[in-house]
Amino acid sequence: MIVNSDLTMGEGVIERHEVETFLTLAEELHFGRTAATLHVSTARVSQTIRKLERRVGVPLFNRTSRHVSLTTVGRQLHHELRPAWDDLRAAVQRAIETGRGLSGALHVAFVSPAAAQLLAGVTQVFHEHAPDCEVRIREAQADQILPRIRSGEIDLGLTTLPLDDPDLTHGPVLVREARMLAVPAGHPFARRASVLTADLTRVPLVRLPGHTDIPPRQAGAPPATTAPTAGTFQEALTLVGTGQGALPAGAHARRYYARPDIAYLPISDAPALEWALVWPADRHTARVRAFVEAADTLIHGHGTTRQPPQ
Incomplete structure (x- = not known):
């Protein structure tokens, strides 16, 4: 995994490729193997390490024609930098899995028994494509579903339109009822x-x-x-x-x-009441997209809008 982040060091910035080069050489203790691991030339490894040492102000490696070893400062830097770098990579990976992944849990809310029945059907379709994602369906009162969506307590909810909140968005209309x-x-x-x-x-x-x-x-x-x-x-x-x-x-x-x-x-002259899935506009994750698509497939799979039980 590539992390496109830089770290500050003194008055300068240590770049991603410098971190990866230093850590790899500190563990391989061989310029050729380090170059092969990073898919760069040996000259590029040497250049990167020299640049990093100039920024630090002291040598990080002892070099001879046959042997490479860490200096005292190099060992200290490796000891402190390795766990920090691993934590950073793990944090980025978790963010990627949250945004793009289809595992974990998806919290979905409803405000009526008919909506609950519909969500149960959508969940079955969703699990065909995302079997590792747990869907937790919860009931919410009408005045609480949107605040719970905004707060992140739930990921999306099935409720009525229209929306009067620019921070929320919705999927296609799933149900129209009198x-x-x-x-x-x-x-x-x-x-x-x-x-x-x-x-x-x-x-x-x-x-x-x-x-x-x-x-x-x-x-x-x-x-x-x-x-x-x-x-x-x-x-x-x-x-x-x-x-x-x-x-x-x-x-x-x-x-x-x-x-x-x-x-x-x-109410014979009233417009139909429309129901749709609603979620925060800035949290359009892969799980949310997949669930909305599952709902659209279930309802509009044959080109018609499902009518609720009458």
Whole structure:
């Protein structure tokens, strides 16, 4: 492995090839073998060592026609430089493995049961190409998934778009689903086949931190009336079921959160809710790329966008 780094020495800089030449000669104690190991000429080895000795100010090697040995200063330099150089090479190698490698662990988060089911399928495809990389799937609340991605606690997460953060990026849209409105089973809306976005101003909406399922408000429309704030999606549905408000949600909620006290109605004029994998723009590692590609293969392998369970 070649490390393109320089080290300071006194008022000058010791270059990579000088370090490698010195360490190799200190261990081979033979100019010819050192030259062969480094794939350079013997003259180049001699020139490099003389330049290094001028910078240090004292000889590093005793040379005779038959014998090469380290001086006292040379032994000291080798003793101190070898472990430092090995540590530097190991650190660079670890960085390379993190950026390019497909081993280790990949932490992926989700915010709904449907997303968890999808990630399980993506993981199976991912492991076909990266069997040595462990995928750890974790649940996150809607208001915590993006902060956990930014902090590096998780590598990427499956969540809804759009993103309002220039430090984050996302892969292709994996799922598009209709938007629904969860209302109490006894609410007048529950007798309708669907609602419009304008209807959302007629009911109090339960607030849920990080919840992005609320469709965009039409220009000129009055703001929606807000109901109590919930800490989790299940808590929000409980508030709905007890008649304290309504809750916009993705269509998957009708299957994964079916409740006798709640009715789900399509919001017929709302744009589809889009789901994608999100990760920090500056941490686009090989593992992240491979996982995003696995998701794209699973969902778009036949040229269509998968629809979530209805």
